[in-house]
Amino acid sequence: MNDIETIRHSLAHILAAAIKELYGEVKLGVGPAIENGFYYDFDFGDSQIVLDDLPKIEKKMKEIIKRNISFEKIDLPKDEAKKVFGSENYKLELIEELNDGEITAYKTGEFVDLCKGPHINNTSEINVDGFTINRMSGAYWKGSEKNKMLTRIYGVAFANKEELEKYLEMMKEAEKRDHRKLGRELDLFHTEEEVGIGLVLWHPKGGILWRVIEDFWYKKHLENGYDLVRTPHIGNRKLWERSGHWGFYSDSMYPPLEVGQSLEELKNKDEVKDSEQFLLKPMNCPFHVAIYNSSPRSYRGLPMRWAETGTVYRFEKKGELSGLTRVRGFTQDDAHIICRKDQVEDELKSVIDFILFIYQSFGFDPSSVNVYLSLRDPNNKEKYAGNDEGWDFTESVLRKVATEKNLNFKEEEGEAAFYGPKLDFKIKDVLGREWQCSTLQFDFNLPERFDMKFTNDKGEKEQPYMLHRALFGSFERFIGLLIEHYAGAFPFWLSPTQIRVIPVGENQIEYAKEVAEKIKSFRLDIDMDSQTIGKKIREAEMQKIPYILVVGEKEKANGTVSVRKRGQQELGEMTIEKLIEQEKLA
RNA sequence: GCCGAUGUAGUUCAGUGGUAGAACAUUCCCUUGGUAAGGGAAAGGUCGAGGGUUCGAUUCUCUCCAUCGGCUCCA
Numbered sequence A: 001m002n003d004i005e006t007i008r009h010s011l012a013h014i015l016a017a018a019i020k021e022l023y024g025e026v027k028l029g030v031g032p033a034i035e036n037g038f039y040y041d042f043d044f045g046d047s048q049i050v051l052d053d054l055p056k057i058e059k060k061m062k063e064i065i066k067r068n069i070s071f072e073k074i075d076l077p078k079d080e081a082k083k084v085f086g087s088e089n090y091k092l093e094l095i096e097e098l099n100d101g102e103i104t105a106y107k108t109g110e111f112v113d114l115c116k117g118p119h120i121n122n123t124s125e126i127n128v129d130g131f132t133i134n135r136m137s138g139a140y141w142k143g144s145e146k147n148k149m150l151t152r153i154y155g156v157a158f159a160n161k162e163e164l165e166k167y168l169e170m171m172k173e174a175e176k177r178d179h180r181k182l183g184r185e186l187d188l189f190h191t192e193e194e195v196g197i198g199l200v201l202w203h204p205k206g207g208i209l210w211r212v213i214e215d216f217w218y219k220k221h222l223e224n225g226y227d228l229v230r231t232p233h234i235g236n237r238k239l240w241e242r243s244g245h246w247g248f249y250s251d252s253m254y255p256p257l258e259v260g261q262s263l264e265e266l267k268n269k270d271e272v273k274d275s276e277q278f279l280l281k282p283m284n285c286p287f288h289v290a291i292y293n294s295s296p297r298s299y300r301g302l303p304m305r306w307a308e309t310g311t312v313y314r315f316e317k318k319g320e321l322s323g324l325t326r327v328r329g330f331t332q333d334d335a336h337i338i339c340r341k342d343q344v345e346d347e348l349k350s351v352i353d354f355i356l357f358i359y360q361s362f363g364f365d366p367s368s369v370n371v372y373l374s375l376r377d378p379n380n381k382e383k384y385a386g387n388d389e390g391w392d393f394t395e396s397v398l399r400k401v402a403t404e405k406n407l408n409f410k411e412e413e414g415e416a417a418f419y420g421p422k423l424d425f426k427i428k429d430v431l432g433r434e435w436q437c438s439t440l441q442f443d444f445n446l447p448e449r450f451d452m453k454f455t456n457d458k459g460e461k462e463q464p465y466m467l468h469r470a471l472f473g474s475f476e477r478f479i480g481l482l483i484e485h486y487a488g489a490f491p492f493w494l495s496p497t498q499i500r501v502i503p504v505g506e507n508q509i510e511y512a513k514e515v516a517e518k519i520k521s522f523r524l525d526i527d528m529d530s531q532t533i534g535k536k537i538r539e540a541e542m543q544k545i546p547y548i549l550v551v552g553e554k555e556k557a558n559g560t561v562s563v564r565k566r567g568q569q570e571l572g573e574m575t576i577e578k579l580i581e582q583e584k585l586a
Numbered sequence B: 001g002c003c004g005a006u007g008u009a010g011u012u013c014a015g016u017g018g019u020a021g022a023a024c025a026u027u028c029c030c031u032u033g034g035u036a037a038g039g040g041a042a043a044g045g046u047c048g049a050g051g052g053u054u055c056g057a058u059u060c061u062c063u064c065c066a067u068c069g070g071c072u073c074c075a
Helices: A004-023 A051-065 A078-084 A089-097 A161-176 A179-185 A204-223 A237-243 A263-267 A285-293 A341-361 A388-404 A445-449 A475-485 A506-518 A533-542 A553-558 A576-582
Strands: A037-043 A071-075 A104-108 A111-114 A131-140 A149-157 A234-236 A277-280 A304-313 A329-339 A369-375 A409-413 A422-428 A434-443 A465-470 A499-503 A524-526 A547-551 A561-565 A570-574
Touching: A004 A037, A004 A051, A004 A104, A004 A111, A004 A149, A051 A131, A051 A149, A078 A089, A089 A111, A149 A161, A179 A475, A204 A304, A204 A341, A204 A475, A234 A237, A237 A277, A237 A285, A237 A445, A285 A304, A285 A329, A285 A445, A329 A341, A329 A475, A341 A388, A341 A422, A341 A434, A341 A465, A369 A388, A369 A434, A388 A422, A388 A434, A434 A445, A434 A475, A445 A465, A499 A506, A499 A533, A506 A524, A506 A547, A506 A553, A533 A547, A547 A553, A553 A561, A553 A570, A561 A576, A570 A576
Parallel strands: A369 A409, A499 A524, A499 A547
Antiparallel strands: A037 A149, A071 A104, A104 A111, A131 A149, A234 A277, A304 A329, A329 A465, A369 A422, A422 A434, A434 A465, A547 A561, A561 A570
């Protein structure tokens, strides 16, 4: 029995073989198995391929599979390999990087591919109904935008037709909980071109959702020893020059506001005199550093934990924008912790605890959150700020606390920020894409550039350690993922509308108002439409409101309500007091 | 930014080389109802934007814009 991974990888070879048979002059890139399927990169040269070509390719693959040809492994010395792949420039590039002795290829009929395996023995082991070729896109050779863009063809593959169909069905279901779709259906937010792409407009229901989350956030930060700070949306160019953003981050920043003339003068194209430039902040850090540097600091005052829900603006490339998960204006739930070396470990631990607490509070199972320890690229040390000693210490202390906190993390070399190592927490969206949310980062850059100091217990000036951290990452992204996580059916405490009162007929409207008055501490409304009860129930269910209170003549006479809980049948008739007690509403 | 796809009413979608239709939503009227759609009427669209071809373009074509899926990048 073959591993599905192996089948997927073998299918990638068959895809390449099919392309070779269909298009001849194509150059091969690479073709690995991936989650749920496989892909292969091709350079089609001058000829083009479009989406409509995919069925033809799939058909050719099935034809090849039915030939029952075997996968033969071939060991090749380097020179031999270069001969075999004579005109395949991408393959030759890969061969150059391999050591002699490691080079193997697999032969499937006439098709030979550079590959270390493993593979299935024969194409007959593949179920022709278990896969489909469904997508294509561009992809840079070796993942670098400096290289040529190849055409990547994707397939999804499973052991058999049933599993494939189950997967496709699952993806269709997943699309129903897409936050962009639910955002519209539940009237939470929208974006539009006239306002600006990547800039989110939060509707009343989205606004209250945000507010509830934000209130929770403030409360928990105050409980956890943070102080709150508040900083502006724009800052003088000089600040961003000093922080290094002007130099290193300029392609992600909105261009400067010219503040030497009025808008009127600008429109008249008047000459600018004595101009100052201000930039929209892409990060809050330099402002927090400025607060720190505004007065001399003592070791006794550390750690300082300064939190701010700071709205930042980044000029993301158009093709990178996506719903709430990737936008141009977003609010980070930011905090900076400035501390002594001997405090670093405890601070890290408490941030990790805080992060885990947040996930628990919003119903995310820790196993659904992937953790990454992002380290320096050891072969490319010169591109990082700070010194070896600092990096060695911070990388090892991050690893230590992550281990002690039993985080199931993956180490990734070369993924650190230029200014320091970090621990990243990523959540998958409905389409399986990972989005970085919580992050815990060291910064060697700003303390140095802004010459941050404190006086230690020996009376000497010392540079503090600076940690950046965000729990949600950004409100936008986190709420987007939260919408998908709950499929829009938020728990009671988060629901924009918690309770809807539905009078059966117009004779109960007054009573419905009395009921509403009794529970006005909750977020509720009354559906007074002159519609059938069925219609109004349907509407409330589609809006995913947790509790529906139906009041008719009977309830009015008894001083009760008929309760319907979201997604369930009736809970029955009861008094308001009973409902609150039974359902533990607060 | 790059590769591919898509763009018709608020939403989901039909449709056509002779200037557009449905359902739901909206407004009004009738209905006052008992747990997922009661009935009727009205209103709503420079068919993404701008060029080109044509007697005539929403339809064909080009450019641009936006959205979606990837790539790169990222909270």
